[in-house]
Amino acid sequence: MSEIVEGFVEKIVFRNEDNGYTILSLMYDETEITCVGYLTMIDEGEYIQGSGSYIHHPVYGEQFLMESCEIKEPEDAYSMELYLGSGAIKGIGKTLAARIVKKFGDSTFRIIVEDPERLAEVKGISRRMAMEIYRQFEDKRDMRSAMMFLQKYNITGNLAAKIFQEYGQRMYDIIRENPYRLAEDISGIGFKTADDIARKVGIEPSSDYRIKAAILYLLIQANGEGHVYLPENELIERAKNLLMVDEEAIRRQISALNIKKKIVVTDNNEESIIYASVFYYMELNVARMLHDLNIKYDYNLEILKARLNHIENETGTTLDEQQKMAVKEAVCNGLLIITGGPGTGKTTTINGIIKVFEAEGLDILLAAPTGRAAKRMSDTTGYEAKTIHRMLELSKLTQGDQSSFTFERNESNPLETDVLIIDEMSMVDLSLMHALLKAVSVGTRLILVGDVNQLPSVGPGNVLKDIINSHCFNVVMLTKIFRQAADSDIIVNAHKINAGEQICLDNKSKDFFLLKRDNSDVITAVMINLIKNKLPKYVQATSFDIQVLTPMRKGELGVEKLNKALQAALNPPSHDKKEKEYHNGIFREGDKVMQVKNNYQLGWEIKSSYGLSIQTGTGVFNGDAGIIKEINLFSEQLTVEFDDNRLVNYSFSQLDELELAYAVTIHKSQGSEYPAVVLPILDGPRLLFNRNLLYTAVTRAKSCVVIVGSDKMVKFMIDNKNEQSRYSRLCDQIKEILY
Numbered sequence: 001m002s003e004i005v006e007g008f009v010e011k012i013v014f015r016n017e018d019n020g021y022t023i024l025s026l027m028y029d030e031t032e033i034t035c036v037g038y039l040t041m042i043d044e045g046e047y048i049q050g051s052g053s054y055i056h057h058p059v060y061g062e063q064f065l066m067e068s069c070e071i072k073e074p075e076d077a078y079s080m081e082l083y084l085g086s087g088a089i090k091g092i093g094k095t096l097a098a099r100i101v102k103k104f105g106d107s108t109f110r111i112i113v114e115d116p117e118r119l120a121e122v123k124g125i126s127r128r129m130a131m132e133i134y135r136q137f138e139d140k141r142d143m144r145s146a147m148m149f150l151q152k153y154n155i156t157g158n159l160a161a162k163i164f165q166e167y168g169q170r171m172y173d174i175i176r177e178n179p180y181r182l183a184e185d186i187s188g189i190g191f192k193t194a195d196d197i198a199r200k201v202g203i204e205p206s207s208d209y210r211i212k213a214a215i216l217y218l219l220i221q222a223n224g225e226g227h228v229y230l231p232e233n234e235l236i237e238r239a240k241n242l243l244m245v246d247e248e249a250i251r252r253q254i255s256a257l258n259i260k261k262k263i264v265v266t267d268n269n270e271e272s273i274i275y276a277s278v279f280y281y282m283e284l285n286v287a288r289m290l291h292d293l294n295i296k297y298d299y300n301l302e303i304l305k306a307r308l309n310h311i312e313n314e315t316g317t318t319l320d321e322q323q324k325m326a327v328k329e330a331v332c333n334g335l336l337i338i339t340g341g342p343g344t345g346k347t348t349t350i351n352g353i354i355k356v357f358e359a360e361g362l363d364i365l366l367a368a369p370t371g372r373a374a375k376r377m378s379d380t381t382g383y384e385a386k387t388i389h390r391m392l393e394l395s396k397l398t399q400g401d402q403s404s405f406t407f408e409r410n411e412s413n414p415l416e417t418d419v420l421i422i423d424e425m426s427m428v429d430l431s432l433m434h435a436l437l438k439a440v441s442v443g444t445r446l447i448l449v450g451d452v453n454q455l456p457s458v459g460p461g462n463v464l465k466d467i468i469n470s471h472c473f474n475v476v477m478l479t480k481i482f483r484q485a486a487d488s489d490i491i492v493n494a495h496k497i498n499a500g501e502q503i504c505l506d507n508k509s510k511d512f513f514l515l516k517r518d519n520s521d522v523i524t525a526v527m528i529n530l531i532k533n534k535l536p537k538y539v540q541a542t543s544f545d546i547q548v549l550t551p552m553r554k555g556e557l558g559v560e561k562l563n564k565a566l567q568a569a570l571n572p573p574s575h576d577k578k579e580k581e582y583h584n585g586i587f588r589e590g591d592k593v594m595q596v597k598n599n600y601q602l603g604w605e606i607k608s609s610y611g612l613s614i615q616t617g618t619g620v621f622n623g624d625a626g627i628i629k630e631i632n633l634f635s636e637q638l639t640v641e642f643d644d645n646r647l648v649n650y651s652f653s654q655l656d657e658l659e660l661a662y663a664v665t666i667h668k669s670q671g672s673e674y675p676a677v678v679l680p681i682l683d684g685p686r687l688l689f690n691r692n693l694l695y696t697a698v699t700r701a702k703s704c705v706v707i708v709g710s711d712k713m714v715k716f717m718i719d720n721k722n723e724q725s726r727y728s729r730l731c732d733q734i735k736e737i738l739y
């Protein structure tokens with residue numbers, strides 16, 4: 001049975017600002033009781049009435065669990081003084097509060113609201129301050145009632161504050177009439193939360209708003225799966241399952257959204273398809289901008305020949321016909337795509353192209369989609385390569401509490417360069433491609449390099465594949481595997497896997513092995529032995545440089561379980577290593593970790609051997625890997641050393657950006673290379689275990705690949721050509737522009 005308590009809030013003992021969970025002490029009938037609950041916006045000194053029940057906490061004893069709570073406007077002078085002096089109103093301390101209440105007595109609150117100028121009669125309060133007190137008082141009141149209102153719908157803390165900041169007093173109408181707007185306007189609220197609110201407000205399941213919101217939500221969800229659009233029938237099916245309403249109602253709202261231009265309904269020559277508008281225009285613009293860049297340049301081929309001869313003499317490498325063709329196409333065209341598998345000479349060709357343009361005195365920019373890929377490009381070319389985000393000068397826009405990102409380089413402030421070379425193009429998704437092309441003006445030569453057979457980008461689209469398949473632009477396919485590369489079974493096998501040919505797994509190779517095991521515990525133990533004892537000597541690297549790549553996150557051989565096992569074996573607890581618990585695991589000094597989201601604000605620092613700061617910068621990117629150097633339990637910080645000795649401090653509240661990285665998913669490893677790769681392959685979803693995934697994993701290794709598990713599964717993967725197909729129309733959009 002629910003009980004009621006009421007009294008003054010003596011002290012806020014603890015408050016979690018994210019979710020509003022609060023512990024406070026309340027003076028109730030001259031005794032002090034501890035209340036707990038989601039009591040956002042309740043300040044010290046307030047008089048509250050709450051209902052709930054007494055519970056017994058094993059450590060803190062009896063507490064009142066407050067399920068709902070109401071602020072009572074103080075009615076007597078004493079309570080008003082307590083509230084005003086609590087720090088709730090900036091600029092009023094205890095002394096001033098006492099003076100105000102002495103002057104106005106029980107009418108204090110009425111004066112503040114109805115006649116605030118009179119506050120200036122109190123010594124120490126100017127007219128301006130009087131109005132400021134009034135403003136804060138009203139704001140607090142509005143905000144508090146908003147919080148109370150939202151709490152009914154289980155929205156608390158920062159999210160509630162965000163909603164109030166976005167809508168102000170309109171919030172009440174919006175929530176009562178169309179809470180689905182929240183899903184559109186407020187980051188952090190999705191369809192599910194909005195639908196939950198709608199149900200509580202009593203909105204009908206067949207409401208137009210509900211169906212519209214669900215359609216937009218399903219399209220965003222499809223983008224998250226890598227699709228750019230959904231076929232109309234598939235969208236309707238998904239909507240029917242989500243909403244449990246009839247098809248006619250869904251079709252009506254599709255038309256309504258189409259008229260409002262929130263979605264685009266078109267067809268792909270076979271069936272009707274639906275885009276969220278932004279993705280439709282992105283795809284169309286990417287196609288158009290690619291055509292715009294695709295102009296011809298006159299170039300004296302005799303001069304090119306002479307330049308190439310000179311470069312070949314200088315570097316001692318004679319380019320083969322395909323590579324020479326790539327250099328020629330690069331100088332003669334505004335847009336060129338170079339694609340090829342491992343060891344087919346892409347880097348050598350890029351270097352040739354750079355040298356030719358350099359001899360011309362042209363400006364060249366190099367970039368890649370991830371930090372690691374950019375670093376590799378810098379290492380292999382000898383020129384600075386940036387991430388595409390950094391090159392486009394990503395910057396943060398802050399509006400009130402909301403922040404979004406934008407690129408400083410765009411159509412009105414394009415990149416100032418004659419040549420732009422992008423490596424690892426298979427990882428570029430549609431929105432990044434769109435941002436990139438907007439910043440490239442006609443007259444800049446754009447050269448896109450990548451291996452079209454790698455896994456597609458994490459984000460939506462099949463950009464590189466679609467551009468190549470359109471056959472509208474110059475594409476040079478490098479197919480020859482060079483001699484050094486042909487000595488490597490990693491490269492030979494990668495090409496076989498890609499072609500669907502079975503590979504020889506008799507362990508006679510120098511760099512490609514399969515250790516047959518059929519039990520996940522045994523596989524884990526074998527991998528630990530390899531990483532700890534066998535492989536470091538074999539590939540002349542440290543245990544930490546050897547990477548376990550696995551297809552899945554979950555399961556016995558998924559990232560989560562493997563990381564725990566590998567951590568215990570490679571960096572066990574030790575009295576001289578500090579630890580910090582997080583979610584469901586532990587970070588320990590010496591652990592191998594990975595940043596799991598792009599954080600453009602996070603600062604880094606490089607220190608000299610004397611500990612002096614010699615370089616600073618910002619930005620740590622999804623996929624950057626490093627080692628935990630220090631955990632400071634006192635300042636609640638953890639320091640990670642990334643590539644190039646960049647030191648980054650994480651506050652404990654930022655630890656959700658880090659994960660252990662002894663094992664990572666094959667998807668996450670795209671664009672990275674490791675001296676040796678260990679692949680546990682036993683069993684898993686047939687759709688995921690495909691040729692593409694195995695190819696990507698194998699091509700991450702420089703000196704050695706060891707597969708531990710089932711040879712049958714490896715064979716199955718090579719035979720399994722079924723990629724998870726993506727709905728994308730870039731290829732057709734490119735072609736249609738020509739007609």
Ligand SMILES: Nc1ncnc2c1ncn2[C@@H]1O[C@H](COP(=O)(O)OP(=O)(O)OP(=O)(O)O)[C@@H](O)[C@H]1O
Nearest residue numbers: 318319320341342343344345346347348482484485
């Ligand atoms: N024309 C050439 N003559 C001789 N050797 C070459 C030639 N082109 C490339 N190579 C050699 O072949 C190997 C692979 O070349 P390169 O690194 O350029 O290929 P890649 O496609 O960039 O490979 P990956 O994708 O694996 O990095 C290198 O050892 C390189 O020196």
